[in-house]
Structure formats: structure tokens, C-alpha cells
Amino acid sequence: xxxxxxxxxxxxxxxxxxxxxxxxxxxxxxxxxxxxxxxxxxxxxxxxxxxxxxxxxxxxxxxxxxxxxxxxxxxxxxxxxxxxxxxxxxxxxxxxxxxxxxxxxxxxxxxxxxxxxxxxxxxxxxxxxxxxxxxxxxxxxxxxxxxxxxxxxxxxxxxxxxxxxxxxxxxxxxxxxxxxxxxxxxxxxxxxxxxxxxxxxxxxxxxxxxxxxxxxxxxx
Amino acid sequence: xxxxxxxxxxxxxxxxxxxxxxxxxxxxxxxxxxxxxxxxxxxxxxxxxxxxxxxxxxxxxxxxxxxxxxxxxxxxxxxxxxxxxxxxxxxxxxxxxxxxxxxxxxxxxxxxxxxxxxxxxxxxxxxxxxxxxxxxxxxxxxxxxxxxxxxxxxxxxxxxxxxxxxxxxxxxxxxxxxxxxxxxxxxxxxxxxxxxxxxxxxxxxxxxxxxxxxxxxxxxxxxxxxxxxxxxxxxxxxxxxxxxxxxxxxxxxxxxxxxxxxxxxxxxxxxxxxxxxxxxxxxxxxxxxxxxxxxxxxxxxxxxxxxxxxxxxxxxxxxxxxxxxxxxxxxxxxxxxxxxxxxxxxxxxxxxxxxxxxxxxxxxxxxxxxxxxxxxxxxxxxxxxxxxxxxxxxxxxxxxxxxxxxxxxxxxxxxxxxxxxxxxxxxxxxxxxxxxxxxxxxxxxxxxxxxxxxxxxxxxxxxxxxxxxxxxxxxxxxxxxxxxxxxxxxxxxxxxxxxxxxxxxxxxxxxxxxxxxxxxxxxxxxxxxxxxxxxxxxxxxxxxxxxxxxxxxxxxxxxxxxxxxxxxxxxxxxxxxxxxxxxxxxxxxxxxxxxxxxxxxxxxxxxxxxxxxxxxxxxxxxxxxxxxxxxxxxxxxxxxxxxxxxxxxxxxxxxxxxxxxxxxxxxxxxxxxxxxxxxxxxxxxxxxx
Numbered sequence: 001x002x003x004x005x006x007x008x009x010x011x012x013x014x015x016x017x018x019x020x021x022x023x024x025x026x027x028x029x030x031x032x033x034x035x036x037x038x039x040x041x042x043x044x045x046x047x048x049x050x051x052x053x054x055x056x057x058x059x060x061x062x063x064x065x066x067x068x069x070x071x072x073x074x075x076x077x078x079x080x081x082x083x084x085x086x087x088x089x090x091x092x093x094x095x096x097x098x099x100x101x102x103x104x105x106x107x108x109x110x111x112x113x114x115x116x117x118x119x120x121x122x123x124x125x126x127x128x129x130x131x132x133x134x135x136x137x138x139x140x141x142x143x144x145x146x147x148x149x150x151x152x153x154x155x156x157x158x159x160x161x162x163x164x165x166x167x168x169x170x171x172x173x174x175x176x177x178x179x180x181x182x183x184x185x186x187x188x189x190x191x192x193x194x195x196x197x198x199x200x201x202x203x204x205x206x207x208x209x210x211x212x213x214x215x216x217x218x219x220x
Numbered sequence: 221x222x223x224x225x226x227x228x229x230x231x232x233x234x235x236x237x238x239x240x241x242x243x244x245x246x247x248x249x250x251x252x253x254x255x256x257x258x259x260x261x262x263x264x265x266x267x268x269x270x271x272x273x274x275x276x277x278x279x280x281x282x283x284x285x286x287x288x289x290x291x292x293x294x295x296x297x298x299x300x301x302x303x304x305x306x307x308x309x310x311x312x313x314x315x316x317x318x319x320x321x322x323x324x325x326x327x328x329x330x331x332x333x334x335x336x337x338x339x340x341x342x343x344x345x346x347x348x349x350x351x352x353x354x355x356x357x358x359x360x361x362x363x364x365x366x367x368x369x370x371x372x373x374x375x376x377x378x379x380x381x382x383x384x385x386x387x388x389x390x391x392x393x394x395x396x397x398x399x400x401x402x403x404x405x406x407x408x409x410x411x412x413x414x415x416x417x418x419x420x421x422x423x424x425x426x427x428x429x430x431x432x433x434x435x436x437x438x439x440x441x442x443x444x445x446x447x448x449x450x451x452x453x454x455x456x457x458x459x460x461x462x463x464x465x466x467x468x469x470x471x472x473x474x475x476x477x478x479x480x481x482x483x484x485x486x487x488x489x490x491x492x493x494x495x496x497x498x499x500x501x502x503x504x505x506x507x508x509x510x511x512x513x514x515x516x517x518x519x520x521x522x523x524x525x526x527x528x529x530x531x532x533x534x535x536x537x538x539x540x541x542x543x544x545x546x547x548x549x550x551x552x553x554x555x556x557x558x559x560x561x562x563x564x565x566x567x568x569x570x571x572x573x574x575x576x577x578x579x580x581x582x583x584x585x586x587x588x589x590x591x592x593x594x595x596x597x598x599x600x601x602x603x604x605x606x607x608x609x610x611x612x613x614x615x616x617x618x619x620x621x622x623x624x625x626x627x628x629x630x631x632x633x634x635x636x637x638x639x640x641x642x643x644x645x646x647x648x649x650x651x652x653x654x655x656x657x658x659x660x661x662x663x664x665x666x667x668x669x670x671x672x673x674x675x676x677x678x679x680x681x682x683x684x685x686x687x688x689x690x691x692x693x694x695x696x697x698x699x700x701x702x703x704x705x706x707x708x709x710x711x712x713x714x715x716x717x718x719x720x721x722x723x724x725x726x727x728x729x730x731x732x733x734x735x736x737x738x739x740x741x742x743x744x745x746x747x748x749x750x751x752x753x754x755x756x757x758x759x760x761x762x763x764x765x766x767x768x769x770x771x772x773x774x775x776x777x778x779x780x781x782x783x784x785x786x787x788x789x790x791x792x793x794x795x796x797x798x799x800x801x802x803x804x805x806x807x808x809x810x811x812x813x814x815x816x817x818x819x820x821x822x823x824x825x826x827x828x829x830x831x832x833x834x835x836x837x838x839x840x841x842x843x844x845x846x847x848x849x850x851x852x853x854x855x856x857x858x859x860x861x862x863x864x865x866x867x868x869x870x871x872x873x874x875x876x877x878x879x880x881x882x883x884x885x886x887x888x889x890x891x892x893x894x895x896x897x898x899x900x901x902x903x904x905x906x907x908x909x
């Protein structure tokens with residue numbers, strides 16, 4: 001907690017805290033981490049994230065890294081991707097992984113759910129046309145199975161096809177042979193993932209105390 | 221009348237009543253009713269129930285709530301034990317001359333025995349009320365894990381009562397003892413579990429005794445733990461939970477079915493016997509009724525439970541994301557049933573050390589009766605009244621599965637970026653360790669590399685294919701849905717040459733043919749030898765009528781098929797993948813005769829109701845049609861029981877088939893017993909002559 005005490009001013013943190021919902025301590029710790037990753041520069045680049053050792057074995061690391069540089073996730077109604085991000089954007093992306101507070105209303109919970117699912121949707125919808133097409137979904141499944149070699153690639157196609165069929169059947173119902181289902185829209189996406197309680201499952205435990213110093217040797 | 225009775229009164233209550241009647245009857249005849257001997261109970265009746273629970277334990281929910289469960293099990297039981305024991309002692313001192321010589325240690329021992337929630341009773345009642353999974357796993361997990369606490373306290377107090385004096389050192393040793401007992405039990409169970417998994421890797425040539433290994437190793441785990449005074453229940457749970465993922469990947473689907481049904485059978489029988497015996501013992505056992513003691517016990521138990529749950533939840537909720545509401549707390553408190561374990565433990569008490577044993581026995585029986593009857597009977601209406609969330613019978617969809625995996629990786633990645641090693645990081649590390657080393661060791665052949673998503677997908681595929689065939693006898697969609705969402709709807713429109721459908725390759729067809737041949741051969745052999753070791757072809761008989769009925773419709777459909785050209789096929793998985801075959805377990809063995817063609821099943825249809833429509837087509841048919849030209853009479857021979865005229869000696873690819881047998885063949889082709897690859901052959905050989 002020593003690093004927190006020595007901060008020059010916490011005004012920027014207060015606005016950040018209000019915007020993202022993190023506590024001041026959590027922001028401080030994340031700021032330290034940000035500085036660590038960006039080698040004390042003001043902005044973070046893709047390479048900085050790519051060098052994290054823990055991400056090496058993650059099959060979807062590219063998508064995760066891309067999500068940090070995707071303007072749609074910055075809550076500013078912008079599209080496209082950037083090459084470097086500042087701490088505010090970093091924090092904004094991180095805020096998608098906060099756990100819901102204890103005493104929030106149903107509406108707030110629903111809002112949080114939508115936001116989180118929107119994040120996931122953006123991760124899949126790489127060309128930003130508002131739908132997840134078959135190709136994009138296939139890509140997702142292939143990435144997930146990328147460590148399984150040939151067996152994975154073959155069945156990935158089948159799995160993606162099956163999943164799309166399921167979404168279409170659930171969202172649109174029966175279709176005539178010449179009707180065409182373009183892709184999964186955000187509303188359909190919400191519907192099919194209703195079973196997973198996203199607001200509680202998609203969270204990580206943000207620390208209130210700085211232990212990143214212990215893990216320093218593992219990161220870039 | 222009978223159905224209504226069982227919906228009001230849980231089965232355990234009825235069984236106890238039966239036991240009471242039987243005991244009463246025996247007493248009338250002046251026979252001595254048998255008492256539930258502790259040895260029989262602990263060695264023969266209890267293990268099957270616990271193994272059943274442990275083997276089918278939902279690991280994911282259990283580990284997610286492990287902290288909560290442990291808190292309830294350990295701290296809750298300790299609190300209960302000391303509260304009940306201590307206050308009972310106080311009551312005894314106050315009461316009068318009869319109870320004054322009940323010393324503190326006896327009371328504490330009694331408290332520790334009676335405070336443990338009983339897994340048998342909990343299972344018996346909770347299974348009927350279909351409560352949501354969180355509550356179920358909390359109460360059930362607690363009932364399993366508190367065994368360690370009970371064992372330790374029981375032995376501790378028993379030792380102390382013979383020694384006489386207790387020191388602080390003893391208390392400290394008690395804590396150490398608890399850790400040893402629980403962790404030791406788990407370690408013993410895990411070791412045996414890994415041994416069983418390892419053994420199952422080599423059983424590909426002796427498929428018939430595969431289930432035996434699981435049972436024997438688990439029982440040995442239990443016995444080993446009990447011999448060393450470790451927690452046998454925890455050993456059994458650990459063994460079952462550890463064994464399951466690896467053993468299931470190795471054993472044949474038939475063994476899997478065997479294990480599943482044997483466990484259910486044994487645990488059912490044990491369960492029934494336990495409750496009946498409890499009733500009989502009530503009539504038989506030596507009783508000493510003491511109003512004050514019994515009533516005090518009852519009240520104190522209830523109060524302790526409620527206070528314990530409320531207090532603990534207050535603490536636990538600070539650490540949980542999904543908080544426990546007061547409704548949840550009520551159900552948890554109310555679901556703390558006592559059962560036969562407590563009874564047997566008291567029965568084991570030595571009368572020399574515990575002169576008031578009979579009184580304890582009476583009190584325990586009263587508490588058990590109260591919890592099982594009153595709480596057991598009222599919990600169902602209360603659950604309805606409080607509108608507690610019930611278990612959701614939703615089918616796991618492939619989208620959810622994909623996204624569950626996606627989320628796991630995503631969260632692990634974000635934790636990596638954040639730089640701290642949280643929950644997901646360690647889970648991921650464990651998974652990778654498991655995949656890299658453990659699975660290679662314990663799972664035979666190709667299966668060790670199959671990722672979970674693919675396994676799930678194949679299972680789902682097969683399940684849907686089976687459902688499809690069962691519901692339609694080969695034809696497709698219900699008339700309610702005139703057309704399906706097929707690949708044509710999903711694929712972007714391509715030019716006519718660019719057919720989106722892969723054809724069945726020649727190699728694939730050959731494979732299918734070979735598999736069918738081998739399986740039908742087995743079927744025939746099974747049918748001929750009426751050895752008790754072989755399975756009788758009743759399933760075929762069951763489905764025969766359906767087959768005949770649907771034969772006509774098939775003929776109509778054949779015509780349509782040639783025009784239909786949209787179906788979805790997926791490349792078939794490797795033939796020796798038992799998961800495919802295992803997916804058949806979704807349906808009862810009764811439906812064995814109606815299995816569809818094996819690995820080339822593509823179907824992913826969502827609505828699978830029974831009525832068929834003429835417009836609907838089916839890819840099973842499609843494939844069947846393709847294969848029919850060369851597959852000839854192989855399938856029909858498999859169903860020779862009822863139609864002797866169809867019996868022909870097996871030939872390869874007869875070209876001369878009668879026309880009227882065509883549709884029948886095609887029909888039966890779809891309904892032949894698929895069975896996985898040739899590895900299954902050996903399983904029947906020793907018994908077929």
C-alpha cells in the first residue's frame with residue numbers, strides 16, 4: 001500500500017473511479033501494472049501485451065489482446081482499432097470484468113449483463129458489421145481448438161456449423177429453404193447465452209493490495 | 221391413492237413406517253427383531269450410497285462452492301456439537317437426580333454425534349424436491365464433508381472419556397487429528413482413484429470386468445481409510461470423483477452403463493434397507509425414555525442449526541459473489557436432516573463408559589424421526605411456498621459450451637494481464653497439467669488428446685441422432701415445423717456448382733459398412749446363444765412394431781429424398797472414439813434396437829417431437845440410401861428374431877435383394893445396433909460359444 005500513499009494527486013483517479021467503478025486502491029494497483037507492462041511509458045502497445053509469458057499458452061490470446069485495442073470497448077461510441085492505448089482505456093476494458101456489487105437493482109444487473117455480453121460480442125465480431133457471421137464463428141471455434149491439431153480443425157467447422165444452426169433455430173425459428181440467416185445479431189447473442197449467468201461468471205477478483213511485486217519475474 | 225401418498229410423504233418416511241410395522245410384527249410373534257448392527261451398516265450398507273454420490277458428483281459446482289461447503293461442514297458441525305453438548309450438560313445439571321450423573325464428556329460426545337447432517341437422509345429427501353443445484357450441492361456437500369469432523373470428535377471424546385482429564389495439548393492434538401483424518405482420507409481415496417484409472421487403461425481386452433475395478437478399488441479405498449481411522453466417506457468421495465473422468469474415457473460404453481446402473485441399484489437397495497432397519501431397530505432397541513432429555517435435545521438441535529446457519533452465512537456472504545439469501549439460509553437450515561449414521565454411532569457406544577447409552581439412543585431416534593418425518597414431509601410444500609428456485613432441466617447447448625470454454629480462457633488471460641495469480645490462473649494450470657501429464661498416463665490411446673469441446677460435441681451429436689431415430693423411426697422433423705433451419709440457410713449463397721454439402725466419401729462408406737458388419741455379427745451371435753451372460757435381444761422386439769408401422773412412410777420418403785439436397789454432414793470422428801458410443805447412454809437400453817447409423821450422423825436439429833411429416837426428409841435415410849445399394853442384407857439379419865423369412869446367412873453385399881424387402885432393409889439399416897469399433901468384439905467372446 002506504500003505506493004498508494006506516495007501518489008502526487010488522486011484527482012484523476014477519482015474521476016476514473018467514478019467512471020469505471022473501481023476503488024482507488026484497485027486503480028492504483030492497476031496503474032502500477034500498466035506502468036510495468038508499458039515499461040513506464042504513457043501508452044501501451046500490442047507488443048507489450050504479447051510478451052506476457054502467461055498468455056503464451058492461451059489459445060485466444062490474440063483476441064484478448066485485440067480487445068484492448070478495440071475502440072468499441074472504450075465506451076465512447078467509436079469504432080476501429082488503435083495501436084496504442086492509455087491507462088484510461090486500459091482501465092475501461094478491465095472494468096468489464098468487475099463483479100456486480102451486492103446491492104444493485106435488477107436493471108443495473110441487466111445493464112451490466114448487456115455490457116459484458118457486448119464485450120464478448122465485439123470480440124467475435126471482428127469486422128464490426130453488427131453480426132457474427134459463420135466465418136467469424138468458425139474462426140472462434142478453431143482458435144479454441146487450435147491446440148488439438150488436425151482433429152481440432154476438422155471438427156471445428158462442424159461445431160461452428162452446429163452452433164450457428166442452433167442460434168438460428170432458437171432465434172428465428174423455422175426457415176424456408178431459400179431464406180438466409182446472415183449471422184448472429186447482438187439480440188440473438190443475448191438470447192442464446194441467457195443460460196450462463198454472465199454477470200457473475202465473467203469477473204476476476206481485483207486486488208485491493210499490491211501483490212504484483214511478487215509476480216514480477218513472470219511478466220514482461 | 222398410492223401415487224398421491226408418495227407425493228406427500230417422502231420415501232424415507234414410508235420406509236421407516238414399514239420398518240416399524242415389520243418390527244412390531246416380529247415382536248408380536250415373540251421373535252427378536254434384528255437391530256441395525258453397526259458393522260453391517262458401516263461396511264455394507266453405507267459405502268454404495270456414498271460411492272454413488274461421489275461418482276456422480278458435479279465437480280464444477282462443488283469446487284466453486286468449496287469454501288462455503290467447508291465452512292458449513294467444519295465450523296457448522298463444531299458449533300452444533302459444542303452448543304448442543306454444552307447446553308445439554310447444563311440441562312442435565314439443572315434437571316434432577318436422574319440426569320445428574322451424565323457428565324460433560326458424554327454430553328459432548330452425544331452432541332457431536334447428533335450434530336452431523338446425514339448424507340443418506342439428505343439425499344433421500346432432496347432428490348425428490350428437485351431444488352436448485354446450488355442449494356443441493358451446499359447441503360449435500362456439507363453432509364459428506366462433515367464426516368471427518370464427526371469421526372474426529374467421536375474418537376476424541378471416546379478416548380477422553382476413558383482417560384478422564386483433558387489438557388490444552390489434547391485439544392491441539394485434536395485439531396491436528398482432524399487435519400490428518402480428513403486430508404488422509406482424501407489422499408487415500410485419490411490414490412486408489414488413480415490406481416483404478418490406471419488399471420482401466422489396460423482393460424481393453426477384458427471389457428466385461430471393467431466395472432468391477434471401479435467398485436473394488438473404491439471399496440478398498442473405503443476400507444483402507446476406515447482401518448486407519450481416517451474418514452472413509454471422504455476417501456470414497458475422493459476415489460469416485462478422481463476416478464470418473466479417466467475411467468470414463470477408457471472403458472467401453474457398456475461398462476459405463478453397467479457402472480451407472482449398478483451404483484444406482486446398490487445405493488437404492490442400501491437406502492431402502494437402512495430406513496427399514498431404522499424402523500425395526502426403533503421397535504427392538506432398548507429404550508430409556510426421559511422427557512426432559514429428549515425434548516431438550518430436539519429443541520437444542522433445531523436452535524443450534526438455525527443459529528449456526530445464519531451466523532455462518534453472515535460471514536460467508538462477505539466472500540461470495542452470489543450471495544445466499546435468507547430463503548437459501550432457511551432451506552439449508554431446514555435441510556439439516558439426521559439419519560442412520562448418527563444412530564449407528566450411538567449404537568456402537570460402550571455401555572460401560574456410557575451408562576446412559578440407551579437414553580442417548582432414544583433421544584437420537586426421536587430426533588431422527590422428527591427430522592425425517594416432520595422436516596422431510598414439510599420441506600416440499602415449503603419449497604413451493606417460498607418459491608425457491610428449482611432445478612432447471614435445460615439441455616446444455618453447444619453455444620453455452622463454447623462460451624463457457626471461451627470465458628475460461630478469457631478470464632485466465634485477463635488475470636495474466638493483470639499480473640496476479642487468481643482462481644482462474646490456478647485452474648488453468650491444473651487443467652494444463654492434467655492434459656499434459658496425467659491424461660497421457662491414465663487414458664489409453666487417442667482419447668487422451670481429445671479436447672473437452674469436441675467430446676461434448678460428439679456426445680451431443682449422437683444424442684440428437686438417437687433421439688431423432690427414436691422419435692421418428694428414421695424419418696425427420698415433426699409436422700409442426702415444416703422445414704428446418706438447414707445449412708443452406710446459414711451458408712452464403714454460392715453458385716450451384718458450389719454445393720455446401722460434403723458427400724459421403726467412399727472410404728467413409730466402407731468404414732460404415734465394416735462397422736455395421738461387425739456389429740451385426742455380434743448381434744446375431746448374441747441372439748443365438750441363450751447364455752445368461754449374453755444380452756437378450758428384447759430391445760429389437762420392442763421396436764419391431766414401430767418399425768412395421770413406419771415402414772410405409774419410409775417408402776414415401778424415399779421418393780422425396782432424391783429431390784432433397786440440403787443436409788448437414790460433418791466429418792465423422794475417429795471410429796474408436798468411445799464418447800460417440802457412450803452418448804447412447806442418454807437413452808435407456810430399451811431403445812437399443814433403434815439406434816441410428818453410427819459415426820456419419822450429422823444431424824443437428826433442435827425440435828425432435830414424434831409426429832412425422834411427409835415433407836420431412838432425413839439424412840439418416842439419405843446416408844442409408846447411399847449405402848443401400850451395396851449394403852444389402854446385412855442389417856436385416858440383425859433383426860431376425862421375429863421374421864424368420866428374413867433370415868439369411870450373412871453374405872457380403874448380395875446384389876440380389878427382393879424389391880419389397882428394400883424399404884424394410886432401409887428401415888432396419890437405420891435401426892441396427894451401431895456399436896463402436898471392433899474393440900468391442902472381445903467383450904463378448906469369452907461367453908459366446
